[in-house]
Amino acid sequence: GAGVSQSPSNKVTEKGKDVELRCDPISGHTALYWYRQRLGQGLEFLIYFQGNSAPDKSGLPSDRFSAERTGESVSTLTIQRTQQEDSAVYLCASSPDYTGELFFGEGSRLTVL
Amino acid sequence: GQQVMQIPQYQHVQEGEDFTTYCNSSTTLSNIQWYKQRPGGHPVFLIQLVKSGEVKKQKRLTFQFGEAKKNSSLHITATQTTDVGTYFCAGLVYNFNKFYFGSGTKLNVKP
Numbered sequence: 276g277a278g279v280s281q282s283p284s285n286k287v288t289e290k291g292k293d294v295e296l297r298c299d300p301i302s303g304h305t306a307l308y309w310y311r312q313r314l315g316q317g318l319e320f321l322i323y324f325q326g327n328s329a330p331d332k333s334g335l336p337s338d339r340f341s342a343e344r345t346g347e348s349v350s351t352l353t354i355q356r357t358q359q360e361d362s363a364v365y366l367c368a369s370s371p372d373y374t375g376e377l378f379f380g381e382g383s384r385l386t387v388l
Numbered sequence: 389g390q391q392v393m394q395i396p397q398y399q400h401v402q403e404g405e406d407f408t409t410y411c412n413s414s415t416t417l418s419n420i421q422w423y424k425q426r427p428g429g430h431p432v433f434l435i436q437l438v439k440s441g442e443v444k445k446q447k448r449l450t451f452q453f454g455e456a457k458k459n460s461s462l463h464i465t466a467t468q469t470t471d472v473g474t475y476f477c478a479g480l481v482y483n484f485n486k487f488y489f490g491s492g493t494k495l496n497v498k499p
Contacts, residue, residue, distance in 0.1 A: 308487075317491040318431070318476065331486060366430060373485045374419065377478070379430040 277301070279380035281367050287386045288357055296352045296383045300369030308377065309342055309352050310366045318366065324350065325373050357387045391415065392479045394490025402498050407464040409493035411477035418480040420453055420460045421487065426473045434462075467497045 280299040288294050300307050309321040320334035324344040335341070339357075344350040354361055364384050368377040394411045401407050411420065419438045423431040435444055437453035437460060444451045450463045460479075464471055474494045478487040 306486075310489075317474075318489045320489070323486050325485065368431075374480060376421065376433045376436065377423075377431075377487065379432070381430055 279367055279369050279378050281365075281380035281383050283383055284381060285384045285386075287388065289388055290359060291356055293353065293355045294357055294385060296354075296365050296385070298350045298352070298367030298369075298380060300348070300350070300367070301378055303347070304369035304371055304378070305347050306370040306373050306375075306377075307344060307350050308368045308370075309350070310368070311336075311363045312366055312382070313363045321352070321365075354385075357385075359387045361385060362387045391481055391484075391488035392477060392490045394477055394493060396493055397491065398494045398496070400496045400498065401467050403469060404466050407467050407471070407495055409462050409475050409477075409495075411460045411479065411490050413458045413479050413481070413488075415458070416482055417457050418482050420457075420480070421478045422451060422460075422462050423476045423478065424473050425476065425492070429473075431476055464495075467495070469497050469499050471495060472497050 282297045305326045307324040311319040311321055322342045323331040339355045342352045364382040366379055366382045368379045370377050392413050399407055419436055421436045422434040424434055425431045435451050440457050441455045442453040448465045452461045474492045476492045477490040480487050
């Protein structure tokens with residue numbers, strides 16, 4: 276498709292389980308961001324990939340969170356040993372370069388029971 | 389620390405009233421973008437401002453970028469119920485090459 280695609284759209288998991296969230300950015304977009312948005316809250320920056328530069332991981336809340344990006348394509352966000360406070364919508368956004376408009380996906384809603 | 393501050397956090401207006409949200413940065417910005425997130429949706433790009441003192445209009449929406457490129461505002465004239473949502477600014481900070489989002493202003497419009 277033409278837009279940013281995220282999967283799964285909804286994920287319900289049990290506390291302590293690992294989850295993997297996927298983001299397919301728009302083809303050719305070099306910049307990719309992951310954000311966390313708790314209910315009724317703002318956008319919490321998690322990680323930023325730009326081209327071949329080392330990713331900016333300064334927003335990852337703990338070592339349970341990690342993310343990878345293969346070249347300028349798919350990115351996966353992994354949360355290990357999930358906790359109830361990880362429940363949120365995880366949004367991915369891509370951009371043609373580091374200065375341009377961010378195109379957001381629909382998000383992955385994570386619920387940790 | 390927080391690079392881009394946004395106020396107010398919430399705004400409740402009667403339909404037809406005006407609305408303004410403000411963003412301030414502690415450092416100079418290369419550019420600033422504005423996004424709108426409808427309830428249950430994802431943020432959608434509205435506009436980008438690049439030049440010092442720039443003013444852009446989209447129908448009832450007016451966007452301004454300060455002379456020092458450290459602040460910006462979004463003003464909506466005569467709000468409508470379709471304006472309901474959260475408005476975010478995002479500033480590109482020099483030398484960091486990434487966007488910092490403000491905390492957002494949630495607008496509620498009463499018919």
